[in-house]
Amino acid sequence: MNPAFxxxxxxxxxxxxxxxxxxxxxxxxxxxxxxxxxALDADPQQLAALVLRSRNLTLFGNTIALxxxxxxxxxxxxxxxxWLTVCSDIKHKRLLTFMGVLPLAxxxxxMAYSLISLGGNYGFLARMFDWVVPRxxxxxxxxxxxxxxxxxxxxxxxxxxxxxxxxxxxxSSRSLGYTATQTFLxxxxxxxxxxxxxxxxxxxxxxxxxxxxxxxxRYEVFSYAIYTQYSSAFNRVYAAWLSLMLLTMSLSVVxxxxxxxxxxxxxxxxxxxxxxxxxxxxxxxxxxxxLYLTLLFGASLGLPTVxxxxxxxxxxxxxxxxxxxxxxxxxxxxxxxxxxxxGLFALxxxxxxxxxxxxxxxxxxxxxxxxxxIPPLALALAMVFFSLRSAPWLYQTLPLLxxxxxxxxxxxxxxxxxxxxxxxxxxxxxxxxSLGRTxxxxxxxxxxxxxxRGILAGMVLVFVIAMKELPIxxxxxxTGYLTLSVSVFGRTSEAMLAEAAPYAAAIVLFSSLFxxxxxxxxxxx
Amino acid sequence: MRNNNAQVYRNNTANIEAIGAGEIDYAIVNxxxxxxxLATDPDFPAAQTTFESGDIGNLVNVASIGLLETSQNTExxxxxxxxxxxxxxxxxxTNEVNEYPVREDVEPNPTLARFEELVEKSxxxxxDQLEDLEGTLQLLQxxxxx
Numbered sequence: 001m002n003p004a005f006x007x008x009x010x011x012x013x014x015x016x017x018x019x020x021x022x023x024x025x026x027x028x029x030x031x032x033x034x035x036x037x038x039a040l041d042a043d044p045q046q047l048a049a050l051v052l053r054s055r056n057l058t059l060f061g062n063t064i065a066l067x068x069x070x071x072x073x074x075x076x077x078x079x080x081x082x083w084l085t086v087c088s089d090i091k092h093k094r095l096l097t098f099m100g101v102l103p104l105a106x107x108x109x110x111m112a113y114s115l116i117s118l119g120g121n122y123g124f125l126a127r128m129f130d131w132v133v134p135r136x137x138x139x140x141x142x143x144x145x146x147x148x149x150x151x152x153x154x155x156x157x158x159x160x161x162x163x164x165x166x167x168x169x170x171x172s173s174r175s176l177g178y179t180a181t182q183t184f185l186x187x188x189x190x191x192x193x194x195x196x197x198x199x200x201x202x203x204x205x206x207x208x209x210x211x212x213x214x215x216x217x218r219y220e221v222f223s224y225a226i227y228t229q230y231s232s233a234f235n236r237v238y239a240a241w242l243s244l245m246l247l248t249m250s251l252s253v254v255x256x257x258x259x260x261x262x263x264x265x266x267x268x269x270x271x272x273x274x275x276x277x278x279x280x281x282x283x284x285x286x287x288x289x290x291l292y293l294t295l296l297f298g299a300s301l302g303l304p305t306v307x308x309x310x311x312x313x314x315x316x317x318x319x320x321x322x323x324x325x326x327x328x329x330x331x332x333x334x335x336x337x338x339x340x341x342x343g344l345f346a347l348x349x350x351x352x353x354x355x356x357x358x359x360x361x362x363x364x365x366x367x368x369x370x371x372x373x374i375p376p377l378a379l380a381l382a383m384v385f386f387s388l389r390s391a392p393w394l395y396q397t398l399p400l401l402x403x404x405x406x407x408x409x410x411x412x413x414x415x416x417x418x419x420x421x422x423x424x425x426x427x428x429x430x431x432x433x434s435l436g437r438t439x440x441x442x443x444x445x446x447x448x449x450x451x452x453r454g455i456l457a458g459m460v461l462v463f464v465i466a467m468k469e470l471p472i473x474x475x476x477x478x479t480g481y482l483t484l485s486v487s488v489f490g491r492t493s494e495a496m497l498a499e500a501a502p503y504a505a506a507i508v509l510f511s512s513l514f515x516x517x518x519x520x521x522x523x524x525x
Numbered sequence: 526m527r528n529n530n531a532q533v534y535r536n537n538t539a540n541i542e543a544i545g546a547g548e549i550d551y552a553i554v555n556x557x558x559x560x561x562x563l564a565t566d567p568d569f570p571a572a573q574t575t576f577e578s579g580d581i582g583n584l585v586n587v588a589s590i591g592l593l594e595t596s597q598n599t600e601x602x603x604x605x606x607x608x609x610x611x612x613x614x615x616x617x618x619t620n621e622v623n624e625y626p627v628r629e630d631v632e633p634n635p636t637l638a639r640f641e642e643l644v645e646k647s648x649x650x651x652x653d654q655l656e657d658l659e660g661t662l663q664l665l666q667x668x669x670x671x
Contacts, residue, residue: 055669120546122570135546215535228671314565495538495562 013356014439017348024345025364027370028407029381032247035374038240050238056245063221064251065144066214067207073147074154074203075196077296082158084289089279094295098516101156101298103149104461105511107468107485109212110504112145112491114307116216124310141217148300150206154199156457157419161195162188164373164423180280198415199258201369203251205411208246209375212470212489222246223375230377243378250373304508311501328506331483334398335466336474338405339413343459345406346413351447354421355429365414372411379408380475382482401476405466411456412465420454421447464511527668542624544571559624560636573638578646585647588624 042050069352078100084090128130130214136144142404144236165188173183222242229239282289299317346368353365371379383404394400411466424447430443470485477483484507491500536539540552551574562569563648571592576582590609592602608614615626619634626633633640658665 014581053666122545122547132547135548218533218535232671493536493538495542498565 013352013361013510017352020345020484021178021348021352021364024410025367027112028368028410030386031374031379032305033241033384034385035243035247037376038236038514039244042237042241045248051232053302059220059222059225062139062172062219062247063208064207066139066146066219066221067204069139069143070146070150070207070454071200073143074151077147077151078154078199080292080379081155081296084293087280088289089281089344090289097159099297099301101152101515102512104152104464105468105508106149106304107212107488107504107507108145108149108210109216109470109472109492110308111304112141112213112216114304115141115145117307118303121277124307138219139219139521142214142219143215145209145213146492151300152194153202153206156191156461157195157199160453161423164420165191166473168305186236191234194261197261198419201253202372202412202415205250205369205372208250208253210375211375211377222249226375227377228421230381239378243375245372247373251274254373258362258366266329304433308501308508309503311497314498324502327482327484327487327503328411328510330481331467333483334401334405334477334483335463337402338409338466339459339463341402342410342413342455342462344456346409346417346458347451347455350414350417350421354418355426370409370518371407372409374408376408376469376471377475380472381406383476396478398478398481403474403480404472406475408469408472409462409465412461416445417451417454417458418452424450460514464514467511468507527670534671541571545569556637557623575643575646579648581648581650583643583646583648584650585643587652607657
């Protein structure tokens with residue numbers, strides 16, 4: 001089984017990959033130092049009172065319950081959708097895929113607010129249909145809101161894994177006597193494990209760090225507690241301690257994923273030979289599939305669309321086109337560079353992690369998840385501190401905002417690239433090397449083309465998420481730099497729904513345009 | 526308040542929305558938020574009321590503006606203070622923001638209760654004494670409200 005080429009353990013990654021990967025990793029860790037400094041400001045007596053509060057235990061339990069709940073719900077939503085859009089003979093797969101990714105374009109606070117606006121004596125259902133249901137709140141409310149806009153992370157990962165799956169595997173399984181169901185359970189599902197874990201990590205970290213939905217639903221988790229500490233109690237020390245506790249949970253998630261992923265070898269032998277995946281005929285299951293799709297998209301897309309339209313009818317908004325265009329451009333001008341930076345750094349990190357597995361490359365990848373794991377509010381404050389202390393010329397500038405986005409979303413760009421890498425065999429590169437190409441040429445001509453889908457998916461993901469990002473934008477945008485998300489949040493939190501609707505609609509429409517572009521490009525690939 | 530199962534909402538507006546939704550019967554908010562709800566929707570199901578005369582819940586508070594002793598731009602700051610006290614600005618606060626003017630030559634907002642009536646019902650509190658942030662936070666933390 002030993003290949004004729006040096007094994008991974010004896011090879012060292014080239015410097016032009018290690019240096020950017022290392023820079024990114026160190027960059028993401030800097031903010032934590034701020035949290036530690038802040039936390040150390042506490043005097044011991046106060047500290048004991050803060051850290052040993054029984055309330056922390058409640059927060060811990062609530063946070064765990066919410067994360068597990070959202071993950072389970074996301075898996076239930078995303079797996080059938082991924083299977084339907086890749087393996088079944090359902091019609092309009094491209095459109096369904098598009099709709100499956102689209103919820104990413106909907107800001108979490110808009111999703112949560114839509115759910116809340118449905119119920120109550122004076123809500124949408126009561127006023128339109130005389131139908132009074134209680135407003136969703138607490139655990140169920142937060143679970144519903146978070147699941148409805150985070151399940152696409154899992155869907156994207158599962159879908160790209162299913163697409164890359166070699167149909168010969170399933171055929172061998174069938175020819176050796178497994179039924180279709182057995183094949184799915186024992187052959188297909190295990191191959192989806194890396195994709196599932198990649199999606200699960202991103203979703204877990206999102207749930208741990210989100211404060212918009214949990215604050216609106218009034219469910220007390222760590223991030224909500226941090227938010228109230230920062231915003232009303234002004235207790236930076238307790239907030240820093242809460243952040244560190246939350247960070248410990250996030251890092252545990254990342255470590256757990258690494259352990260679960262193990263050393264899975266799931267690649268085909270080469271990229272060129274796979275045939276198109278055989279499609280499974282739905283037959284009598286077709287109505288069930290359509291019912292599922294209707295419910296899923298009705299809740300994740302229909303609901304916010306109806307509520308946004310309803311807000312628009314409440315009172316016709318008066319929007320100055322020029323002002324609107326300015327707000328829009330500012331959002332894009334901050335998000336696009338961040339997507340580019342994140343993509344550029346994610347590539348070397350994912351590459352050395354998969355091709356040169358070592359303690360160092362694993363650490364680098366995990367460190368890059370730290371940026372995603374820090375609660376956004378804490379990260380933003382850390383960036384303020386960092387710039388004032390070490391780089392005053394950066395304070396209150398666009399590059400600082402872009403930098404914060406890049407640190408926060410780097411991990412998002414790594415997932416898809418890593419999934420693509422796992423499915424493209426290193427033998428191709430080795431063949432290119434043996435035919436006389438340099439290592440760099442082999443990388444450019446054999447690896448990059450097979451990663452195009454992953455890189456693009458990662459960058460679009462970052463762009464779309466940054467367009468609707470709130471807490472970091474709120475704190476770091478230069479004075480007067482009014483973006484879409486800030487406009488939406490400011491207005492919804494003051495119940496100026498009609499005024500908020502056009503900006504929210506702009507975020508959704510624009511982001512969906514990009515999602516569409518990505519899928520179109522991918523289709524041609 | 527804890528024993529009465531008081532609910533925590535994130536801001537004044539969310540409290541008024543919760544009254545509209547029927548989740549709670551009362552909320553303690555600044556008076557001017559309800560005015561904005563009623564301006565866009567006269568049927569909004571919430572109304573202003575007061576506590577018993579002299580109750581702390583009837584507190585009449587002032588919105589204030591200050592000038593730092595260390596200010597480098599005293600002239601500009603003073604110009605801004607004058608702008609805020611100007612009749613046009615005070616009319617704006619009165620009619621658009623539903624607050625009470627500090628000038629006698631500004632007509633009070635007809636949709637609001639008379640100012641004299643509110644002052645009569647308000648408790649005797651020295652506003653300068655309302656500064657113990659630490660003590661307040663400690664109380665909130667001891668009762669697990671924060």
